[in-house]
Amino acid sequence: MPHDIVNGHIGHNHDHPDHLHSHMHEADEADELQVLTEQFISGFIAAKDKMSYLRIAGVPLEINAPGGGPRMKLVDVKLTTEWQVGTASPSFGSRELSYLPYPGEMVTERTNMGLIYVSLDAKEVTDLRTFLQKHSASERIVK
Numbered sequence: 621m622p623h624d625i626v627n628g629h630i631g632h633n634h635d636h637p638d639h640l641h642s643h644m645h646e647a648d649e650a651d652e653l654q655v656l657t658e659q660f661i662s663g664f665i666a667a668k669d670k671m672s673y674l675r676i677a678g679v680p681l682e683i684n685a686p687g688g689g690p691r692m693k694l695v696d697v698k699l700t701t702e703w704q705v706g707t708a709s710p711s712f713g714s715r716e717l718s719y720l721p722y723p724g725e726m727v728t729e730r731t732n733m734g735l736i737y738v739s740l741d742a743k744e745v746t747d748l749r750t751f752l753q754k755h756s757a758s759e760r761i762v763k
Contacts, residue, residue, distance in 0.1 A: 656752050661699065661733055670697070678755060683737050683744070692737035692744060701731045 660677065667673035674681070674694070682691045706721040733748035 653749055653752060657732065657749055660748060660752065661731055664697070664733070665699075679735060679751065683746075685739055685742055686744065687742070689741050690739045692739045692742065694735060695738050696736035698734040698736060698745070699731060700734070701729060704728045704730065 663677075664670065664673055674697075679694070681694045683694075685692050704722070705727050706719060708717040708719045711718040735746040735748065735751065737744045737746065
């Protein structure tokens with residue numbers, strides 16, 4: 621059955637009051653983004669030819685400078701690893717944070733990638749999650 625794209629959502633070209641549409645919830649999108657990020661980074665690390673991997677993945681080797689001017693070139697890829705060892709949140713009626721350190725089995729590791737672009741005038745780091753969100757959003761619209 622044909623589908624129409626309306627406001628970035630895929631819809632059917634018929635009107636049935638009992639027809640249900642399925643949309644991904646924000647938590648599911650965050651989980652999907654986390655999986656995509658992990659898989660992308662694993663693939664990049666394992667790739668024998670890093671530049672070919674980036675090209676195949678659609679990572680631009682040049683981008684427009686945010687304020688105009690000469691195009692920026694991709695020169696570095698940075699990987700950072702963090703471990704979440706606890707959580708802190710505002711306490712009721714206090715300026716002190718409520719702190720909950722995690723027991724060992726709850727400590728989680730997160731690795732992220734930054735794509736570093738430069739020109740003579742500027743430097744910009746594009747977070748991999750931002751790139752994947754834009755890329756995956758355009759893929760959802762096309763499908």
